[in-house]
Amino acid sequence: MRKKCVIYDLDGTVLDTEEMNFIPLQRLIKEELKKDIEYEDLLKYRANAGLKTIEELGFKDIENSYNKWVRYVNEYEKGAKLYENFDKVIEEVSKRGVIQGIASSKMRKQYEIDFYDTGLHKYMECEVLAEDTEKHKPHPEPILKALELLNIDPSEALYIGDTESDMLASKEANVEFALAKWGCIDLDKVKADYYLDSPEDLLKILK
Missing domain, CATH: 3.40.50.1000 (HAD superfamily/HAD-like)
Structure with a gap:
């Protein structure tokens, strides 16, 4: 070819980047939405832009929640x-x-x-x-x-x-x-x- x-x-x-993205997202969902979502159930969002994922999950303050997710991702021990x-x-x-x-x-x-x-x-x-x-x-x-x-x-x-x-x-x-x-x-x-x-x-x- x-x-x-x-x-x-x-x-x-x-x-x-899967683990570094979705374990922090689980943490954010638990904190802000008061839900437990299985890791495997979040994988369907892999192709999304980050802001779209936050919106689809039902966060109310999308920008602030997204920024917190980014901070958690970058603090996560596995980059x-x-x-x-x-x-x-x-x-x-x-x-x-x-x-x-x-x-x-x-x-x-x-x-x-x-x-x-x-x-x-x-x-x-x-x-x-x-x-x-x-x-x-x-x-x-x-x-x-x-x-x-x-x-x-x-x-x-x-x-x-x-x-x-x-x-x-x-x-x-x-x-x-x-x-x-x-x-x-x-x-x-x-x-x-x-x-x-x-x-x-x-x-x-x-x-």
């Missing part, structure tokens, strides 16, 4: 970490002359906290984050915005994500989709053009 560009989702694809060997994969993709970018529902401030320490942001030629589009995945706007910024035709791009929302956004943008199986919890719901068992599999399909 010849592609000029790879666009990545972040959480569940490049970064393992974001790269999935194994993703640093080497991104470096190799760059060496092959393939343009790379981000299209994620993560807020920009959290993106900087979670991703900048890896040093890999220097390889990303665009970063489309939650504040950069009016609509979010499964709407295709974030991916289309990335293509616009990179001046890349949809046929020349590959989007990599881990959720049904990522798949739907990619399909609507007319971009081929590769599923990051290591982060996917609903394998039976996601139909991809390519299935990646490990980050290194990306190098096998980028001929």
